[in-house]
Amino acid sequence: MNSIFKAIKLVFNLDKKMFIINYGIFILESLSFVFTIYALQFTLEKLGLFISGNLTTSKMIIFMFLFILVKILIYAFRSFMGFYCEYYDLVLSSKIQKKLMDKEFLPINFEDNNFLDVLSQAKVGASNLTYITNAYIDVVFMYGFNFLFLAIYLFLLSPYFVLILIVVLLLQILHNKFDKEIEEKLEENIKNLRRKREYFESLFLDKETVKELKIFNTSGYFLKKFKSIINSFCDASEIFYKKLLINDFRLGLLKIICYIISYLIIYFLKDEVNIAEFGVVFVTIRSIFSLSEEGFYGRIKEVNSLLPQLDAFLKILESNCEKNITYEDDIIFENVSFKYPNSNEYALKNINFKIKTNEKVGIVGVNGSGKSTLSKLVLGLYEQSEGKIKTVKSSAVFQDFVKYELSSIENVKISNSQNEVDFSKFKKIDYFTENDLDYDKILSKRFSDVSISQGQWQKLAILRGLHNNKEFFVFDEPTWAIDPIVEKKIFNFLYNEIQTGMIVVTHNLSSVKQMDKIMVLEEGKIVGFDTHLNLIENNDLYKKLWTTSTT
Template sequence: MRASPNITMTIIQTSISIVWKNAKWMFIVAIATSVLLSLLLVLMTYATQFFFDTTLAALKGDATLTYLIFVAIAIGVIEIVQKVISSLSNFVFDELQTIAEGGAGYLIHKKASSIEPISYENPEFLDDINRANEGARNCFNLFNAYLSFISFYIPYFLTIGIYLYTLKPILVVSLLFIFVPLFINNYLRAKVFTDLEDDAGALRRSYEYYERCIVDSEYFKETRILGAFSYFYKLYQASLQALNKKLWRVEVRGDLIELGMYLLTLLGYLGVLYLLLISLISGDISVGAFAAVFTSIAVAVSLANEMINVKMRRTASKLPTVINFINFLAIPERSGEFMNLCPADGVVLNNISFRYPGTAKNAIDHVSLTIHKEETIAIVGENGSGKSTLTKLILGMYTPDSGEIMINGKNVATVSPSSTYLGVTAVFQKFQRYKFSLENNISISDIDRDVTSEHLSQAVRNADVDIDSSSLFPEGYDTILSKEFDGVDLSGGQWQRVAIARGFYRHKNFIVLDEPTAAIDPIEETKLYQKFAEVAQNNTAIIVTHRLGSAKIADRIIVMDNGKIVEEGTHDSLMKMGKKYAEMYTAQAKWYENNSSMM
């Protein structure tokens, strides 16, 4: 990603918005302490000149020792106040950074929830998220540098410049020979690291994924049993080495640039010292002024080096990730007017087609279908036939590339996603296993609903969750479903029941079960679907399944193949047709018969 011309202002505006919203007064204190600290440094320069001139006057008898001691005490007070303000400023900036990182992370999550879900099927978009998350963490580091530049460095260099101008105007011009090379160095380094970040996102995502495959609890059992540790470790090393190689090349280029600019800065510093000596010898400045300027120039060079070669150098390497963060926030969201649509009243699909990003073939190809109010339909087909994709289109998660999906006479592509989401409940094959209590795992599907034992019990009963089992749920609904947090581990089948209970708890009139029973044996699955048939009464429901015996409970069965609807009807009518459905059903029945005889 490349920076737009006003990217710096956008970063500042975004950061100020985050900080102002979450810590307004702390932000004001940060600016005030930073400005005050810069002025105290300049005041110390004036005090130093005054101290040396007073000391020289005391030696000549033109000033008393008491007055000299008073000046020394004043310098000490300034130094103490400066240290206190510096400590306060550092504390405030550290707190602001924590708050800002949290605020930036919130913006990432909010934005991600508003982007078209189909974007998550695009690897480039996943790289963008990875880069944006990295940029969110670095955003305030960069903002901190900008804020320090505006509230500390500019006031300091402006006032010290005025001080030098009053002594000898040429001293101000000579300072440019010190600072300009530092700015050039920062600009060139920023450009080098921007070029790096354009290539680093995919590599970073790769090695982070391989690392999870090695150490995460989600993977470790299979990794250990299959002996795949060395395989993933090699992939991890290869991707990390490739990233480090790119970083090394960029660092070498940056260091060479820095070395050249540092030599120019050194020449400028020597030039200022030469002018000071000439001015002192010629009597243009006093000994006190010489000492103060000599000290202030050293401080100015040190601060300039800190500002440009430390803070801005550090942030130059982070700038590309922050640009990615800003650009991610600018990605267009799925928009549309909110309308209180009710999918349970029926859904009409008019000749819709859909293709995943980066593929050459339609996943859904010219499909037309009408789902009637209070009808239960089953969508069946072989793996890859388009069952789950069609379901996501019906739910409004994806929008078709052509054709239209109508609910209550409105095209869902023209309304906000929440217009359809609010009216449905769904359980998918790839459900989430939250490391929460059983109660929270179930009630999270409807957070606006008051949690009652009656609602929980009904959902658990419908999903056949054995809540009375002391071994499965020793603390009842308060049982934490993760050993990582001193809870319990559930089997795949038990987790699926919990996920189904979660779907049933969200009391809506449009219910979708997208193959949520893969880890449950066929007998228990049949019982579960019988309960589902009871729940689905007087509601509109969709079942997606590869076990055709479960499809019998549907009022109508939709058979898919290669993204098309090839058959539809009841179980009996489809069996009489003797085509795709009958072929699949017969094959499954024979499989169960053969396995039953073997047992």
């Protein structure tokens, strides 16, 4: 229940005014139910007088008209309530999604499978937060108030009737407890399968993968994988749904016993109530079971399966995503080691170096040597497992850059919206020299008719990184999608354009030959850190890499 209280507090803080209005309407809904019961009893009493000849036809017609008017007004109110609740849910849902989007996760989090499972659950929890809180508050403000009124009403008729309420309520509490335990075990078993299912579903809906599915005719292969995941998902679910079915069947039998007890009580007390009260008692008993099934059982049962996702959402909101970064005048690594989450192997081991903010440094090595990992530590995107890091505020261009479906200008300006875009740089790196396209057009086949090559996208990523105007720059394979002629032009441009220091991670050693220093990595360790000439003479690995890349 702690997570429910936290969720309600969150919803209240997101929009206090709408919260009070929305749940104030729920209380009015409860009062309308009370009013309906009394209106029914009043009408039945008048009907009894009319049948016995103690009430005129005209007065009976007036009382019937008033009863119908009451029903119409209550129906109109409930229609308005439904409209406002839907509007409230729409407004609140957008604020909840923003709350999740405002959470600045560290990139290292996305290397952790456990975090990805929790995040997948949290997305479901966020989308259902209003539904979950509405269900529980409904039970208190609407179903709970109705139930309390019925208890008072029946107690005034006869204390024996309260036994029905107590038995029904206890049954629902026990049943919901068993259901919740079953649902929690189910979620624990399927959360990883759900994420796998979402992945294989996305393969058939993503623009990039659809091309390969068609070319390599791999749809059948992935459909088999998807079917296997679905079967595992269904098998895991079947066991728990059988348990839920048995729990429901047990509750059904107990409810039949409650019905029998209820009618026996009514039968033995038939001489103590008048005909109007007798009719209302039958309606009330039915309402008790209806409230129990719809509110205490139905609403709570529906949200029980969502409580683990709610817990995940609250866990994400409460998680600490602050980066533990120390900014200095230079970049300094002291005995730094790094492991990826859930891994026992070091990606980097005992790294020590110092780079001044006016130095230009290349980082080279074979695949898997730790080059990109090192660059992310410099940028503060990852946090070291051991050792101490001091770094500087840097801009960056990544190998896996993002293709924002925005205009060319927006793709550049988003890195620093306060600065005006320098269009001269577009021409300096040959962006759109062949096609004089409008820089304001959206680069997306989804939203416009403009499409550009991978190389042009990479140039935009470089321009975006430069536009950020930081005191240091980190480039991780910034030209891998660009032809050698333009690549040389871009590196010359970077050397001349950037007056501060920079790090360039690359496989193309000729691109970093003129750097102040070059760092050579092998299996997560620094095996060389010197000028190009000194490394050629004294470092066998660098000499091998240089010879291979230039022949």
